[in-house]
Amino acid sequence: MALLSLLLAMVSLVHVELAMGLPLIYNTTSGPVAGKLNVHLVAHTHDDVGWLKTVDQYYSGTNNSIQNVAVHLILDTVVAALQEDPNRKFIYVEQAFFQRWWREQTPRKQNIVKQLVNAGQLEFINGGWCMHDEATTHYIDMIDQTTLGHKYIKDQFGKVPRCGWQIDPFGHSAVQGYLLGAELGFNGMFFARIDYQDKLKRLNESTMEMVWQASRTFGDSAQIFTGAFYDFYYPPDGFNFDFESFDTPIQDDPLLFDFNVQERVEDFVTYAETQASHFRTNHIMWTLGGDFQYQNAHGWFKQLDKFINWVNKDGRVNTFYSTPSIYTDAKFAANESWPLKQDDFFPYADCPHCYWTGYFTSRPALKSYVRLLSNYFMMARQLEFFVRRRSNGPNTDTLWDAVAVSQHHDAVSGTEKQHTANDYALRLSIAFSEAEQLVNLALGCLVERANNSICQHAGISFSQCPLLNLSFCPASESINNFNGSLVVLAYNALGWSRTEYIRIPVNSKFVQVTDSAGVAVPAQLLPVSSITKELRRKYVQGYLGISSGAAPAYWLTFPATIPALGYRTYTVSTSEKKGYTSASTSEVLPQKTAVTVGPSSLKMDFSENGLLSAIIDTDTGTNVSMQASYFYYEGHTGSDGQGVDGAYLFRPTANSASFFNTFANVTIVTGPLVHEVWQEFAPWIYQVNRLYKGKDYAELEYVIGAIPIEDDVGKDVIIRFTSSVGSDTSFYTDSNGRDFIKRIRDYRTDWKLEVNEPVAGNYYPVILECI
Ligand SMILES: *[C@@H]1O[C@H](CO)[C@@H](O)[C@H](O)[C@H]1NC(C)=O
Ligand SMILES: *[C@@H]1O[C@H](CO)[C@@H](O)[C@H](O)[C@H]1NC(C)=O
Ligand SMILES: *[C@@H]1O[C@H](CO)[C@@H](O)[C@H](O)[C@H]1NC(C)=O
Ligand SMILES: *[C@@H]1O[C@H](CO)[C@@H](O)[C@H](O)[C@H]1NC(C)=O
Ligand SMILES: *[C@@H]1O[C@H](CO)[C@@H](O)[C@H](O)[C@H]1NC(C)=O
Ligand SMILES: *[C@@H]1O[C@H](CO)[C@@H](O)[C@H](O)[C@H]1NC(C)=O
Ligand SMILES: *[C@@H]1O[C@H](CO)[C@@H](O)[C@H](O)[C@H]1NC(C)=O
Ligand SMILES: *[C@@H]1O[C@H](CO)[C@@H](O)[C@H](O)[C@H]1NC(C)=O
Ligand SMILES: *[C@@H]1O[C@H](CO)[C@@H](O)[C@H](O)[C@H]1NC(C)=O
Numbered sequence: 001m002a003l004l005s006l007l008l009a010m011v012s013l014v015h016v017e018l019a020m021g022l023p024l025i026y027n028t029t030s031g032p033v034a035g036k037l038n039v040h041l042v043a044h045t046h047d048d049v050g051w052l053k054t055v056d057q058y059y060s061g062t063n064n065s066i067q068n069v070a071v072h073l074i075l076d077t078v079v080a081a082l083q084e085d086p087n088r089k090f091i092y093v094e095q096a097f098f099q100r101w102w103r104e105q106t107p108r109k110q111n112i113v114k115q116l117v118n119a120g121q122l123e124f125i126n127g128g129w130c131m132h133d134e135a136t137t138h139y140i141d142m143i144d145q146t147t148l149g150h151k152y153i154k155d156q157f158g159k160v161p162r163c164g165w166q167i168d169p170f171g172h173s174a175v176q177g178y179l180l181g182a183e184l185g186f187n188g189m190f191f192a193r194i195d196y197q198d199k200l201k202r203l204n205e206s207t208m209e210m211v212w213q214a215s216r217t218f219g220d221s222a223q224i225f226t227g228a229f230y231d232f233y234y235p236p237d238g239f240n241f242d243f244e245s246f247d248t249p250i251q252d253d254p255l256l257f258d259f260n261v262q263e264r265v266e267d268f269v270t271y272a273e274t275q276a277s278h279f280r281t282n283h284i285m286w287t288l289g290g291d292f293q294y295q296n297a298h299g300w301f302k303q304l305d306k307f308i309n310w311v312n313k314d315g316r317v318n319t320f321y322s323t324p325s326i327y328t329d330a331k332f333a334a335n336e337s338w339p340l341k342q343d344d345f346f347p348y349a350d351c352p353h354c355y356w357t358g359y360f361t362s363r364p365a366l367k368s369y370v371r372l373l374s375n376y377f378m379m380a381r382q383l384e385f386f387v388r389r390r391s392n393g394p395n396t397d398t399l400w401d402a403v404a405v406s407q408h409h410d411a412v413s414g415t416e417k418q419h420t421a422n423d424y425a426l427r428l429s430i431a432f433s434e435a436e437q438l439v440n441l442a443l444g445c446l447v448e449r450a451n452n453s454i455c456q457h458a459g460i461s462f463s464q465c466p467l468l469n470l471s472f473c474p475a476s477e478s479i480n481n482f483n484g485s486l487v488v489l490a491y492n493a494l495g496w497s498r499t500e501y502i503r504i505p506v507n508s509k510f511v512q513v514t515d516s517a518g519v520a521v522p523a524q525l526l527p528v529s530s531i532t533k534e535l536r537r538k539y540v541q542g543y544l545g546i547s548s549g550a551a552p553a554y555w556l557t558f559p560a561t562i563p564a565l566g567y568r569t570y571t572v573s574t575s576e577k578k579g580y581t582s583a584s585t586s587e588v589l590p591q592k593t594a595v596t597v598g599p600s601s602l603k604m605d606f607s608e609n610g611l612l613s614a615i616i617d618t619d620t621g622t623n624v625s626m627q628a629s630y631f632y633y634e635g636h637t638g639s640d641g642q643g644v645d646g647a648y649l650f651r652p653t654a655n656s657a658s659f660f661n662t663f664a665n666v667t668i669v670t671g672p673l674v675h676e677v678w679q680e681f682a683p684w685i686y687q688v689n690r691l692y693k694g695k696d697y698a699e700l701e702y703v704i705g706a707i708p709i710e711d712d713v714g715k716d717v718i719i720r721f722t723s724s725v726g727s728d729t730s731f732y733t734d735s736n737g738r739d740f741i742k743r744i745r746d747y748r749t750d751w752k753l754e755v756n757e758p759v760a761g762n763y764y765p766v767i768l769e770c771i
Contacts, residue, residue, distance in 0.1 A: 164189025177214030362414025
């Protein structure tokens with residue numbers, strides 16, 4: 001007791017004379033003060049859910065020679081540091097990590113954390129499973145991964161995050177702004193990465209903070225207060241106190257050399273006042289943290305305590321522990337008007353030759369796998385609901401987790417290291433296997449119309465064919481000329497009825513397809529291309545080690561009309577009996593002359609050289625000249641010290657692209673339902689152009705690789721469509737598979753663009769649907 005009063009006495013002494021004594025208790029009790037510049041100190045860590053290491057390696061601290069990180073230490077030390085002073089605050093973002101940590105805690109520790117959360121000392125910000133990418137994600141996946149994180153926060157703490165924190169993703173989509181503002185009801189959202197030219201203008205005009213109306217459809221009913229950071233998401237220069245990059249600390253013990261309270265307070269005030277001159281209202285935010293920081297939280301908090309104490313004592317500016325949502329509340333309270341932002345923040349460039357448009361297509365196989373399994377997840381979840389969720393037995397939880405992890409901005413974006421990419425694919429594949437069992441059981445129960453809540457085993461056992469893309473499907477291939485009948489079930493996870501062409505490999509040409517009422521369905525047999533046979537041999541036999549015999553003789557295709565959230569069954573059987581309608585065969589012709597293909601009103605013209613020449617709609621009499629061919633840009637090595645073409649940036653050495661070939665080897669397949677033109681542009685570039693009866697679009701499917709690099713030249717391969725459409729310089733791209741956004745070549749709505757990269761600066765993300 002005596003000791004305590006002695007210390008307090010020393011503290012009050014310090015109030016009087018700055019340099020007289022060492023305060024052993026710092027006064028961190030502070031909040032916003034009217035009429036002063038208020039510096040909100042936001043202590044944070046940015047924890048990538050996989051990047052240079054896998055998500056589990058980051059969590060546990062294995063493979064530390066790659067990056068010295070163990071996320072569990074961050075949460076251990078932050079919780080301990082928060083307990084030391086009720087004024088300290090910290091925000092945590094990535095639930096994939098938090099949940100790994102939470103599982104390991106004793107009930108006692110969990111209670112402590114609950115108290116910290118209730119007291120507002122620990123606040124969950126963003127709160128999704130990861131901080132998702134915004135260019136290459138589908139909006140449904142953005143919602144699902146955010147929901148997964150929020151669900152845990154709600155279950156464990158009864159809280160709902162109220163602020164967005166997309167600090168690291170490489171550009172920002174309109175759908176992101178729309179979802180946070182309209183669907184989640186967040187009060188604000190913050191990020192670091194906007195175009196460097198945009199940023200200069202915004203700093204100049206104090207428009208770094210704005211009201212973002214991201215959706216053309218929803219207008220001002222979907223707006224959100226949005227802030228771009230003054231200086232990235234790291235601490236201001238000179239104020240980094242993480243254990244590995246420690247800047248000059250406050251040395252406030254007059255008995256030691258290098259006492260520096262005045263200098264450090266001066267640095268603080270100067271930086272704050274400069275920053276404030278670019279922002280509206282007398283509130284500014286400092287982001288105190290960075291990638292995987294706070295593994296030793298004590299070092300950080302000790303310095304922040306000192307700054308709060310000494311800066312407030314100095315009195316020119318006022319500073320305190322805060323969070324992004326507290327900061328946003330202060331902005332709202334200020335009754336300030338904000339500039340309006342529409343559309344999105346793509347593409348992102350951080351220097352004249354650094355356009356982050358390369359990752360739109362990096363690791364395309366992983367991107368496609370993620371999309372495929374996110375569609376599968378949607379279907380599996382619906383079936384799980386129909387047959388009731390089981391406490392034991394297969395469920396969709398693993399798939400939810402795997403799909404959510406893969407939305408991280410170094411996962412589906414393709415910017416992670418190879419072993420991390422393998423880890424994402426492995427997680428997806430394990431999760432698929434579990435969901436596959438659930439789906440098989442559920443479909444069996446549904447088809448048998450069993451009492452779904454008690455259906456444990458279905459008499460009908462379905463098998464699925466995830467490698468249909470390689471013509472591998474043992475169930476349908478077993479149908480031969482002599483026996484066989486196969487029930488094909490098609491499920492539609494969308495909320496509207498659809499007609500899609502089903503395609504399965506078969507080994508008989510005497511097949512027919514009937515619907516569930518026994519009525520014959522039109523069907524067509526197509527040949528299997530040599531490239532498909534080759535891929536099948538390579539992957540199914542060579543890689544998976546499944547000796548599946550020879551490639552199938554045919555593809556069988558037929559239209560299936562499936563109701564919303566429902567299914568239809570079709571029977572495929574072999575029959576040589578009279579009176580049965582067999583599937584039509586196809587005519588195959590190697591192309592020698594110009595040809596028009598298409599079973600319906602939509603047609604494509606190909607010229608003698610095998611290249612597309614026109615798209616025609618005979619209903620409307622439209623005939624649009626159109627060429628399509630493959631080119632490549634040579635990737636810049638960054639030898640000039642500027643951007644390097646690679647996983648992140650697209651930076652061609654020249655602004656014109658080289659042609660691969662002025663012709664393509666072509667095979668033409670026709671029949672009553674589908675016409676195909678197979679093009680071989682090079683021995684490693686294949687494309688199938690497909691036109692279906694009754695469909696008003698053409699389907700293009702390509703296989704590209706391995707890209708030849710024996711000449712030591714990195715190549716960015718593109719397909720270029722050249723048409724007579726008078727679009728001037730305008731075009732439209734989607735935002736995460738939702739609203740369309742108008743783009744104009746070499747133009748930005750928000751500032752006068754200085755064009756330094758006429759090619760890379762005109763690329764925008766497009767989300768392909770994978771059905
Ligand atoms: C601590 O600082 C706050 C605000 O700056 C002030 O109101 C309070 O009186 C101070 N407490 C002590 C013990 O000095
Ligand atoms: C560590 O990372 C390397 C890739 O750099 C990987 O090959 C290795 O398997 C990793 N080790 C562990 C234990 O995962
Ligand atoms: C900054 O704003 C001033 C006018 O306030 C203008 O004259 C100047 O050109 C602007 N600079 C930039 C880089 O936009
Ligand atoms: C907010 O600002 C508007 C106009 O700028 C003014 O009319 C209004 O009275 C202000 N409200 C408050 C609470 O200050
Ligand atoms: C289905 O099974 C559940 C559980 O045994 C039972 O409560 C329910 O009445 C059954 N429903 C029908 C339609 O038989
Ligand atoms: C076929 O699908 C599998 C699984 O989705 C994938 O791993 C493989 O890359 C695909 N192959 C081709 C040629 O599309
Ligand atoms: C059809 O016959 C083949 C062998 O000729 C056999 O492997 C297959 O299981 C049979 N399928 C059915 C459905 O009977
Ligand atoms: C489309 O127009 C081109 C050029 O006029 C012509 O050669 C071609 O035959 C037309 N195609 C069709 C299907 O009418
Ligand atoms: C076209 O086919 C010929 C003969 O098979 C082959 O030599 C040539 O490489 C092919 N050309 C292209 C562009 O694939």
